[in-house]
Amino acid sequence: MVIRRLICMILLLIVTMAAPAQQETGRRLFMQYCIWCHGEQGDGNGPSAEGMFPRPRDLIRGDYLIRSTPHGQLPTDEDISRTVAKGLPGTPMPAWEKILSEQERGDLVTFLKSLSPRFETEKRESLTIPAAAGSIERGEEIYRDSRCYMCHGEAGRGDGPITTTLAFEWGFPYQARDFTRGWTFKGSPEIDQIYLRITGGLNGTPMGPYRDLLSDQDRWDLAHYVASLDEEPSSTSEDFVVLAAFREGKLPVEYDAPAWQQTQAALIPLAGQVIQDPPVRWWTPTTQSVTVRALWNGDAIGFLLEWNDPTGPGSEIPDSALLQFAAQPGGRPYFLFGDAHNPVKVWHWQEGGITEEWVANGSGKIKTAPASFRVTSSWAEGRWHLIFSSNVTDGLPPMEGEFVPLLLSIRDGANGEAGNTRAISTWLWTTLAPPPSLQPWFSGLAGALGTLILLLLIFSPKGKPDE
Amino acid sequence: MRVPSLIWAILVFVLLTLFFEVGIAPIAELLTGTAAPLPSSLARMYEAMTAVAILLYFSYREDSWVEFLQPLNDFVRDPRPSPTKRRLQVALLIVLPLFAGWVTFRQSVAVLEPPIDPPGIHFNLPNRYISVRNPLPWTEENISEGGALFTKYCAMCHGDTLDGNGLFARALQPRPANFRDSGTIAQLDENYVFWRIKEGAPGLPAGTIGYRSAMPIWDGVLTETEIWKIIMYEYTNAGVKPAKRE
Numbered sequence: 052m053v054i055r056r057l058i059c060m061i062l063l064l065i066v067t068m069a070a071p072a073q074q075e076t077g078r079r080l081f082m083q084y085c086i087w088c089h090g091e092q093g094d095g096n097g098p099s100a101e102g103m104f105p106r107p108r109d110l111i112r113g114d115y116l117i118r119s120t121p122h123g124q125l126p127t128d129e130d131i132s133r134t135v136a137k138g139l140p141g142t143p144m145p146a147w148e149k150i151l152s153e154q155e156r157g158d159l160v161t162f163l164k165s166l167s168p169r170f171e172t173e174k175r176e177s178l179t180i181p182a183a184a185g186s187i188e189r190g191e192e193i194y195r196d197s198r199c200y201m202c203h204g205e206a207g208r209g210d211g212p213i214t215t216t217l218a219f220e221w222g223f224p225y226q227a228r229d230f231t232r233g234w235t236f237k238g239s240p241e242i243d244q245i246y247l248r249i250t251g252g253l254n255g256t257p258m259g260p261y262r263d264l265l266s267d268q269d270r271w272d273l274a275h276y277v278a279s280l281d282e283e284p285s286s287t288s289e290d291f292v293v294l295a296a297f298r299e300g301k302l303p304v305e306y307d308a309p310a311w312q313q314t315q316a317a318l319i320p321l322a323g324q325v326i327q328d329p330p331v332r333w334w335t336p337t338t339q340s341v342t343v344r345a346l347w348n349g350d351a352i353g354f355l356l357e358w359n360d361p362t363g364p365g366s367e368i369p370d371s372a373l374l375q376f377a378a379q380p381g382g383r384p385y386f387l388f389g390d391a392h393n394p395v396k397v398w399h400w401q402e403g404g405i406t407e408e409w410v411a412n413g414s415g416k417i418k419t420a421p422a423s424f425r426v427t428s429s430w431a432e433g434r435w436h437l438i439f440s441s442n443v444t445d446g447l448p449p450m451e452g453e454f455v456p457l458l459l460s461i462r463d464g465a466n467g468e469a470g471n472t473r474a475i476s477t478w479l480w481t482t483l484a485p486p487p488s489l490q491p492w493f494s495g496l497a498g499a500l501g502t503l504i505l506l507l508l509i510f511s512p513k514g515k516p517d518e
Numbered sequence: 519m520r521v522p523s524l525i526w527a528i529l530v531f532v533l534l535t536l537f538f539e540v541g542i543a544p545i546a547e548l549l550t551g552t553a554a555p556l557p558s559s560l561a562r563m564y565e566a567m568t569a570v571a572i573l574l575y576f577s578y579r580e581d582s583w584v585e586f587l588q589p590l591n592d593f594v595r596d597p598r599p600s601p602t603k604r605r606l607q608v609a610l611l612i613v614l615p616l617f618a619g620w621v622t623f624r625q626s627v628a629v630l631e632p633p634i635d636p637p638g639i640h641f642n643l644p645n646r647y648i649s650v651r652n653p654l655p656w657t658e659e660n661i662s663e664g665g666a667l668f669t670k671y672c673a674m675c676h677g678d679t680l681d682g683n684g685l686f687a688r689a690l691q692p693r694p695a696n697f698r699d700s701g702t703i704a705q706l707d708e709n710y711v712f713w714r715i716k717e718g719a720p721g722l723p724a725g726t727i728g729y730r731s732a733m734p735i736w737d738g739v740l741t742e743t744e745i746w747k748i749i750m751y752e753y754t755n756a757g758v759k760p761a762k763r764e
Contacts (some may be wrong), residue, residue, distance in 0.1 A: 087665050088678075098666030099666050099673075100668075101670075141685075147686065149679065164618075253626060319689075320688045322689035322690055325734060326735075328739070384725075385720065386732070390724065484630070490626060491626040495619040498623070503615040506610070507611070514567060
């Protein structure tokens with residue numbers, strides 16, 4: 052009995068001594084890695100916080116988004132450790148799993164908890180995840196019945212009617228998640244995690260908890276439906292090629308025509324234009340990727356650009372898009388409007404049906420040229436669909452059998468984007484797929500016939516050895 | 519019964535080919551600790567050499583060559599083939615031409631491959647930077663100010679963790695430099711890094727892939743002092759040291 056008590060006391064002593072030590076290592080790590088954004092006090096006012104979107108979190112308040120606990124509760128230690136490891140995708144909060152060991156993350160968690168006194172008093176209990184099967188179809192019904200679309204949009208693109216009026220409880224603008232881009236989920240797009248978000252909500256955001264409104268099975272089905280909407284892989288094709296497929300006849304002008312849908316799509320990620328000012332380097336673009344398809348029919352070529360834009364047309368500043376080509380064959384110009392020796396050709400479209408063509412030899416040297424292309428545009432359910440079309444030989448560098456440098460750029464007016472404040476890609480390649488030809492069939496036939504004749508010669512009775 | 523030499527030859531060839539294709543890696547791993555398979559072009563060459571060596575071995579003497587070819591002769595030129603053999607012969611006449619046709623068909627379908635970018639390289643430091651030296655001491659304060667600037671101006675591309683995986687990185691080609699990799703700042707002298715930050719991609723020779731990169735010009739946005747602070751932060755937090763001056 053005495054011995055057991057003694058052991059208990061020693062253990063307690065070790066634990067109470069170890070906790071401050073852990074907290075101390077945690078503090079040191081925090082000072083090394085986290086204060087740039089979260090500030091030395093942990094109040095989210097670090098030196099680089101200004102202009103960051105979303106703002107770094109005030110860790111003193113204890114409002115955590117990613118939790119396995121009910122709404123309003125604090126996260127468990129595992130939850131925090133997971134967030135530090137995986138980061139909050141789509142926000143500046145980085146993933147630390149390659150930098151910090153599990154042990155170090157544990158020490159950081161101890162330190163983070165010491166920032167908010169709430170951790171000492173409040174209870175934290177993990178929700179359980181259903182083991183039953185989930186139904187996407189039922190999930191879709193519940194999505195409609197529970198009016199998730201009011202914020203997340205009919206097609207889940209974050210374009211619901213009240214989404215633009217949402218404001219964060221902490222005073223920042225906030226947008227409902229776009230479910231078609233799984234890689235931007237702050238808590239990862241796995242079904243378990245989605246279930247936890249729907250059940251417990253995201254503390255301090257317009258995304259409330261549905262634990263008391265829907266049954267466990269309903270939320271489980273809902274999670275399956277939400278996961279099924281993810282259509283954008285986190286990694287993109289590494290070679291960034293837009294291949295124009297060959298198709299006989301007129302190019303379709305409707306974006307949902309089967310001919311477009313059957314064409315292989317290239318998913319092109321975009322970055323902010325942070326390379327040149329004035330007016331400003333643009334760190335917070337809203338458009339993170341564009342899907343591009345291309346078709347040609349021997350004479351005409353069409354590029355279908357599609358991107359998610361919850362706010363759509365009608366903002367004070369118009370939305371616009373640019374397609375930029377290297378104007379001369381061979382070589383790639385500087386990617387922002389070319390350079391003195393290597394001009395680029397730019398097709399510019401602006402909401403309201405305005406099209407312009409430019410030839411540029413650098414950012415300050417842009418000349419307008421007669422437009423050699425047409426654009427049909429439409430916006431539906433949170434997504435722009437633009438078809439740029441032109442004559443293949445008219446004004447474009449020769450594309451047959453050649454890879455031509457192509458660059459895409461989008462401006463979201465609702466986000467204040469105009470002029471050089473825009474989202475851009477770097478140089479991609481585009482080329483024409485050769486029209487179907489019989490030549491490979493002829494070669495194949497020749498190969499087969501040649502072999503047959505050879506074999507017949509070998510088998511022929513004349514060649515028999517005389518016995 | 520004696521095993522015909524043709525069978526021997528095929529057996530030896532198959533075994534050696536297997537060895538070249540899958541056998542090298544485990545042996546290399548046993549000896550050196552890293553599994554290094556034979557490059558496929560080299561493997562193909564060794565296999566061709568094996569085939570030639572086997573043919574040479576059997577064709578050295580007239581009688582062994584005749585014996586070597588015997589099973590083939592028996593199969594192809596049997597004056598009175600059994601029904602099974604007949605069927606096999608016909609099958610061969612159908613399968614082989616089809617196979618050859620398929621191979622030539624595949625080869626003449628054009629493959630579209632975009633031009634490949636060579637890996638980025640480091641250039642000669644412009645003369646005007648050769649005598650440039652870091653005027654600041656490596657104090658904690660300087661490094662920490664550098665950290666704040668880095669997170670604000672560089673992290674979206676180079677990553678908060680300096681691994682070249684910032685939020686914008688997936689959109690950029692070439693990719694932003696990974697400062698934790700031994701191939702970037704760890705290989706470079708401080709004044710080279712200073713040049714690259716000050717003049718960005720347009721400071722590199724036109725036509726190189728570095729020139730086409732998204733690395734911005736920071737001259738005019740950051741002061742020289744600020745650039746030096748960022749450099750000290752980069753080295754400190756990536757855990758590497760500037761390369762020694764020659």
